[in-house]
Amino acid sequence: xxxxxxxxxxxxxxxxxxxxxxxxxxxxxxxxxxxxxxxxxxxxxxxxxxxxxxxxxxxxxxxxxxxxxxxxxxxxxxxxxxxxxxxxxxxxxxxxxxxxxxxxxxxxxxxxxxxxxxxxxxxxxxxxxxxxxxxxxxxxxxxxxxxxxxxxxxxxxxxxxxxxxxxxxxxxxxxxxxxxxxxxxxxxxxxxxxxxxxxxxxxxxxxxxxxxxxxxxxxxxxxxxxxxxxxxxxxxxxxxxxxxxxxxxxxxxxxxxxxxxxxxxxxxxxxxxxxxxxxxxxxxxxxxxxxxxxxxxxxxxxxxxxxxxxxxxx
Numbered sequence: 641x642x643x644x645x646x647x648x649x650x651x652x653x654x655x656x657x658x659x660x661x662x663x664x665x666x667x668x669x670x671x672x673x674x675x676x677x678x679x680x681x682x683x684x685x686x687x688x689x690x691x692x693x694x695x696x697x698x699x700x701x702x703x704x705x706x707x708x709x710x711x712x713x714x715x716x717x718x719x720x721x722x723x724x725x726x727x728x729x730x731x732x733x734x735x736x737x738x739x740x741x742x743x744x745x746x747x748x749x750x751x752x753x754x755x756x757x758x759x760x761x762x763x764x765x766x767x768x769x770x771x772x773x774x775x776x777x778x779x780x781x782x783x784x785x786x787x788x789x790x791x792x793x794x795x796x797x798x799x800x801x802x803x804x805x806x807x808x809x810x811x812x813x814x815x816x817x818x819x820x821x822x823x824x825x826x827x828x829x830x831x832x833x834x835x836x837x838x839x840x841x842x843x844x845x846x847x848x849x850x851x852x853x854x855x856x857x858x859x860x861x862x863x864x865x866x867x868x869x870x871x872x873x874x875x876x877x878x879x880x881x882x883x884x885x886x887x888x889x890x891x892x893x894x895x896x897x898x899x900x901x902x903x904x905x906x907x908x909x910x911x912x913x914x915x916x917x918x919x920x921x922x923x924x925x926x927x928x929x930x931x932x933x934x935x936x937x938x939x940x941x942x943x944x945x946x947x948x949x950x951x952x953x954x
Contacts, residue, residue: 651916652939655925656932659904662925663712671716671923672813672899675890675911677726677882678706680745699730699743703752709904710756716902719809722761722894725749726882728798731779740781740793746801758805765855766886770797772861802886804894815896820844821851825888826858851889859885865910865938881907887914895920909935913942 655662679702713723727749732741754760774782774797781795819841824830830846850858864881887910895901897919903911906924908931915922916939924939926932 651921651943652912653923654906654909654912654932654936654939655923656927656929657925658927659925660708660712663709663716663902663904666712666716666902666923668715669718670900671713671902672718672721673891673895674713674717674723674902674904675725675887676903676905677907678749678905680728680730699745699748703748706749707752707756710752710758713902713904714756714758714807717807718811718813719807720811722804722806723758724802724804724890724894726800726802726886728800731777731798742798746803750803753803753805757808759808761804761806763801763803764853766800766802766859766883767855767857768797768799768861773797800886802890804890813896815894817844821847821892823847824850825885825892826850826856827860828858851893856886856889859883865908865913866934881910884910884914887911888918891915891918891920906935907931909938912939916942916946 717723727746730743730745732739732743734740750760770782773779780786781793782797787794821844822841824847830843830850833842833846850856861883863884865884891901891914895915895918899920901911901915901920901922903922903924906912906926909924912922912924912935922939924935926935
């Protein structure tokens with residue numbers, strides 16, 4: 641099976657299966673960009689499958705499993721091109737671990753990638769509202785009553801990170817933006833400055849200043865893909881798609897139109913959906929059947945919407 645055969649005649653190829661096994665079927669140097677949110681080690685268990693990386697008994701077991709994928713991702717990525725993964729540091733909990741603290745998940749993932757010859761290209765910290773996190777997680781360290789009682793346990797909220805890696809080599813297909821970035825993704829769009837010289841895109845400078853910031857304070861946290869239908873009746877675990885703002889900014893910066901975007905942990909299809917919407921092609925795979933079914937619905941919907949718009953415009 642050549643995973644790209646379906647893609648050649650269309651915009652997307654979606655596979656229900658194991659990330660490592662599907663990635664092994666991709667040809668060498670065939671992917672322009674990958675973006676995904678991996679399972680957060682053993683923090684969440686999404687299924688009882690032995691192929692589910694989230695179904696690990698500890699962090700070390702997860703890292704051993706994940707290394708197989710990292711090596712395959714290196715093989716299939718074009719030289720000089722990039723890969724981004726979303727992550728957060730994982731809390732140690734008293735009832736589970738015996739103490740309260742943080743596991744440096746972000747740092748361990750970076751080490752695994754660089755050990756497999758990837759170059760650590762960049763990272764951005766994504767702000768999240770600590771009040772929302774406190775309400776959702778009931779973390780004692782974020783409770784105001786703990787600040788009053790004994791602030792030695794009080795702590796900051798857990799931000800998200802978008803870590804980007806680069807495969808060594810020269811990029812043979814420059815990602816050129818011509819006059820620069822022509823639109824903005826996120827909250828509170830910069831004002832279009834008055835400019836008497838049409839050859840200078842001053843607006844793009846303002847947008848780039850926001851995108852180049854090491855901390856993204858302007859991601860719309862609730863702008864995510866539809867996922868309610870992906871829940872199983874016995875699904876007690878977390879489902880939280882990556883924000884579309886994050887994905888679309890990354891695709892703007894690091895892909896060209898018609899590039900192939902890969903998501904080995906496709907979930908409900910957020911990365912593939914954004915790729916199709918922005919004129920890219922995509923390959924996605926997902927192990928959990930209910931997530932895969934929702935991914936198919938989401939990506940088919942955006943593809944049909946685009947085809948309908950093209951037909952109307954014609």
